[in-house]
Amino acid sequence: MSKGLPSRSEDYSLWYNELVKKAGLAENSPVRGCMVIKPYGFAIWEKMQASLDKMFKETGHSNAYFPLFIPKSFFSKEASHVEGFAKECAVVTHYRLKNDEENGGVIVDPDAKLEEELIVRPTSETVIWDSYKNWIQSYRDLPLLINQWANVVRWEMRTRLFLRTAEFLWQEGHTAHATKQEAEVETKQMLEVYAEFAEKHMAVPVTKGVKTENERFAGAEETYCIEAMMQDGRALQAGTSHFLGQNFAKAFDVKFATKEGTEEYVWGTSWGVSTRLMGALIMAHSDDQGLVLPPKLAPIQVVIVPIFRSEEDLAKISEVADGITKELRDKNVSVQYDKRDTHKPGWKFAEYEMKGVPVRIAIGPRDLENGTMEVARRDTKEKQVINKDNIVDYTVGLLDEIQTNIYSKASAFKEENTYTVDTYDEFKEILDTKPGFIYAHWDGSSETEEKIKAETKATIRCIPLNSNEEAGSCIYSGKPSKQRVLFAKAY
RNA sequence: CGGGGUGUGGCUCAGUCCGGUUAGAGUACCUGGUUUGGGACCAGGGGGUCGCAGGUUCGAAUCCUGCCACCCCGACCA
Secondary structure (H helix, E strand, O other), X not given: OOOOOOOOOOOHHHHHHHHHHHOOOEEEOOOOOOEEEOHHHHHHHHHHHHHHHHHHHHOOOEEOOOOOEEEXXXXXXXXXXXXXXXXXXXXXXXXXXXXXXXXXOEEEOHHHEEEEEEEEOOOOHHHHHHHHHHHOOEHHHOOEEEEEEEEEEOOOOOOEOOOEOOEEEEEEEEEEEOOHHHHHHHHHHHHHHHHHHHHHHOOOOEEEEEOOHHHOOOOOOEEEEEEEEOOOOOEEEEEXXXXXXXXXXXXXXXXXXXXXXXXXXXXXEEEEEEOHHHHHHHHHHOEOXXXXXXXXXXXXXXXXXXXXXXXXXXXXXXHHHHHHHHHHHHOOOOEEEOOOOOOOHHHHHHHHHHOOOOEEEEEOHHHHHHOEEXXXXXXXXXXXXXXXXXXXXXXXXXXXXXXXXXXXXXXXXXXXXXXXXXXXXXXXXXXXXXXOEEEEEOOXXXXXXXXXXXXXXXXXXXXXXXXXXXXXXXXXXXXXXOOEEEEEOEO
16 A cells, blocks of 8 residues: 555545545446445445434334336336436346357347346336335325335446445435325435434534425425535535425325225335445545544544564563453444554554544553553544553543544534625635635526526535525525525535 | 547556667565564565557657547536
């Protein structure tokens, strides 16, 4: 592994790409637009999955699995849904290869053409609602609260590790309800789950809001989202929750018998977060030394590095290190004791910093003499010499403190880089000179939204929830507006 | 699909304009020794059909033609 990262402030994209590779998270795959997630990166994703899955279960959801392939005809059933995804679908047209007699190698067997093409799922609403049709007959079958962990494929023209890849991993929840109100409650509940996960686990502050019509999910009545700010000031959509109304129920003819004996279409929701969250995690906290992971999602929370010259030294240090390793593990802290003699301590320090391990404990001969250990925290780089009798409590407390500190830091950054403007001139001035979010009045029309996007590249990330209504006039058209919306350049 | 760029040991690249020893460097890897509290040092070593195919030439990484791949910018992006 080579040394060092490019500076974050000089070239953010380069820094990001190098970090993803050097921290051992992922790399570009030989397959166009796809990525290989390496073990360390996958370990972080698994931590995310575990936390989210638990939250889904606690809110009454169950996991299931639906097919990767979707018959083309399913797609055409919901008009706006097709339109939204048509341009980025991978399509299976044949089911067999054969030897190429003329040129060698293999070719697609032209005789093995599928009667109906299969779409590699870009999202699963259609296959899932096709099943729901058979699963739902009565109000007694509702609500149906299902989640699936899966991969999906969207043939993006340009890709970026974690942020936009042709294939990505995600979870997609698909629920069906007897009433509109219940479905709306579900939609908002899942948005809250995502926001809580982002803030409490990822330590990434987010703005909750509703998408404008332009940015709404294809097939939804309303799309809710959480938007996070990256360290270059750009916005990243970190999760979405859609109120589908009766759109898919009507498209797939999913009706149920009510208590009163009438027949009605069910109300739906869908919601998802993806490996894109990995990108958010990386870009929200990391620095020029590498990744900075919040303790709650760090695969290794504490690393112990022995400093030794001889086998005898190591043996003595290991005795102490094994002791605290066990004590920490008893307190559910994940510890790695790295006593490899193939790398020097300095090399290990740099390596674990690159990997974002929150706490490092170094034990050397000097510490053995004094009954101490050196504890270094990744977020602030501070080192403290701690008496070994207090080390376990100190470390456990430190992990909490780091989790809190990382969040506070990201939160302060987000606030410092958020602006409120009243005129289009101010708006453009800030976009040109400063990164960040901008709150401004908007007249509510797609036309204005598109013009602002074309002129400045800034888009409306969301119409924030919980923000005070405040009368004003649109920065672009001057027409009346009853609330400020969140503008930013986005990933 | 438009515009720009790059293909040379695992990785990052020099060499190409102006053809000419055995194709180089850094890093990584292997061996030995000295080291080990912030990415060690010295010595030795292995590893390359110079993207692919054709052509020009006594001679091609270098010039010509064709093809392929990848990257960046734009268009696209629940």
